[in-house]
Amino acid sequence: MNMHKKRIARRGAAFVCAFGVALSAMPVHAAEVKSLEDKTSNLQSQLEGINQDLVTLSNKIAETEAEIEESNNEVYRLEASLQISRNNEEKQYETMKTRIKYMYENGSETMITMLFTADSMGDFLNKAEFIQNITDYDKEMLENMMEIRQGIETQEEDLKSQQQELTDLQSQLNTEQQNLQAKAAATSTDLATVNAQLQAAREAQAKQEEEAQKKAQEEAAKQASASTGNNTSGSSSNNNSSSKPSNSGSNNNSGSSSGSSSSNGKYNIPSGGLTPSKGRIWFNGHTETYYSQKVLPGTGLNIPGRHIASDGTIRDKDGYIVLASDDYPKGTVVETSLGAGKVYDSGSGKGNIDLYTDW
Known part of the structure; x- marks a missing residue:
């Protein structure tokens, strides 16, 4: 260890x-x-x-x-x-x-x-x-x-x-x-x-x-x-x-x-991407931030098969990370630093993508 x-x-x-x-x-x-x-x-x-x-x-x-x-x-x-x-x-x-x-x-x-x-x-x-x-x-x-x-x-x-x-x-x-x-x-x-x-x-x-x-x-x-x-x-x-x-x-x-992963409490988060300590990074032509369900429960979002992945991201039944973006319409699949995600919400601001997490 x-x-x-x-x-x-x-x-x-x-x-x-x-x-x-x-x-x-x-x-x-x-x-x-x-x-x-x-x-x-x-x-x-x-x-x-x-x-x-x-x-x-x-x-x-x-x-x-x-x-x-x-x-x-x-x-x-x-x-x-x-x-x-x-x-x-x-x-x-x-x-x-x-x-x-x-x-x-x-x-x-x-x-x-x-x-x-x-x-x-x-x-x-x-x-x-x-x-x-x-x-x-x-x-x-x-x-x-x-x-x-x-x-x-x-x-x-x-x-x-x-x-x-x-x-x-x-x-x-x-x-x-x-x-x-x-x-x-x-x-x-x-x-x-x-x-x-x-x-x-x-x-x-x-x-x-x-x-x-x-x-x-x-x-x-x-x-x-x-x-x-x-x-x-x-x-x-x-x-x-x-x-x-x-x-x-x-x-x-x-x-x-x-x-290539880092331990953050009970979650194993891949390094080189978004982490709780690196709350804002540049990836694939956009900035990435995250919003925690501990702060924003997201009860108004309709996320089928909602669950917490091993890296602490909130995902749907297909394994897509739940995203918020003003640049893509809802339902769009977007590649992030932690994997593929799907847009379920807006209000992230132009040029930025929010990842929904349990961090």
């Missing part, structure tokens, strides 16, 4: 050493993947920021366009008011000219006659005041209309100046929008490129890990075979000396035949 344990220890150490040597070049791929993941994250953040800036800028452009539209409407209104004011001013001016012309053509006799035909002093004063008021009214009305016209013209100039500022702002915002759109397109292209590189790096890393594990298993098998040959030679020389050593040697050989 001690010899059997020593063989297992030697084989385990050989496998660890071989696997460690095979993995020595893997940090390069891991560092490349990590670097590309960081670049992807940074580019994604940049793209999200640019898109948010574009949304903000689009809102500002829409607001500016609404202000320009409102300003245009106000300009149209002021132009209409200005035209009315000019027309009124011209009418008032023509009326005043007509009265002045009348007074000039009829001379002062009409005014004098109107004054001297007054019935009383009060009537005289009223008529004189009336004549003066006509002149003052014409003058005041003309001045008021000129002030109104000038005020409208000032408003129109200010509004047109504001309108020009809004137009310049709109042009500036449109230029910024075009620049951001070009930047977003360039960032999207960079992101797609880095994503492609990241995918290639991940595939290369997975392939290298698979090849390294396979190489480590082959190396460990060679070392185990060499160790078995040495033990067989030693056992033969013991057989020549006495019968009891021969029986002991026979037991050792029997032990070496199961030396």
